[in-house]
Amino acid sequence: MMLPLAAFTVAFGLAFGVAAAHQGLSHWEAMSMSLFVFAAPSQFAALELWDSPLPILALAAITMAIHTRHMLMSAALYPWLKLLSKRQQFAMVIFLTDSSWAMAMAEYHRGERNLGILLGGGIALWCAWVVGTAIGLAFGGEITEPERYGLDVIMLCFLLMIVVGGNSRAVMALPWLASALSALMAYWWLPPYLHVVIGALVGGVVALLLPGRWFGAVTS
């Protein structure tokens, strides 16, 4: 399960490396982002803004908006991690990403309690991401149009796969619809990247407003 995902992460990292090279980032900038930030969506978003002089505030705001998602993810991990010491807990989430989180949570719901899945998966994806970025930077000049090879839709397909493959339950139809609509409206009419936060909050609130018994049968 993890190995094919790592392969795609290499390809995706490659896409980032190529995009970064085309955007005019130096190698050390792109590499240190992949090494230390290790979060594809915010790195791609940062590329869009990467212009001299750097809009530092906008960059920070967008990174924060995108990363509220990771806050929610680590919050969801809490019941699993709470037996560890604080220090160990903090170490466990260093390599937390969308993909390793989704995979680990799926295993957790299947009854798996071995945290190696979470940490090992995270480290594997981190290596793949860094290697991919390096390859992309090295050969970035050769691939002039990464989108011709479908490299830009990996992220889209991946997120979609997590959503519909993960816990697609009929009861989520309304929250998701509300989230999609509000996100789209925010995307059109509000400052950039607020749509992620707004869509998430609207989805959560709508789920709260629905009758609790709709959810009752399937609480995990």
Next chain:
Amino acid sequence: MNTSPTLQSLLAITLMVVIAYGSRVLGLLVMSHIPLGPNVRRFVDAMSSSVLIAVITPMVVHGDGGARLAAIAAGTVAIVLRSPLASIGVGMACAAFWRWWLV
């Protein structure tokens, strides 16, 4: 700002790192202080998938035909086969196909 470009990017990347890691830790910290009632749980569950929906929707709506085709194909494969590998692979192939031959 009059700082040099190198210093600027260093600052920007450092900020990104702090926020990226901070958000991962903050979730744990918040949860260790909030009792996990059914309502909190429902909100968090719904929010965590709604985040992804909110990210995807504009990508699909404002994407080109290739991106839309990829989204439909990947979504269908994910539901039918439940395989992440096949899902992403088919999505990429569809997008590439669209852009090589149809545009």
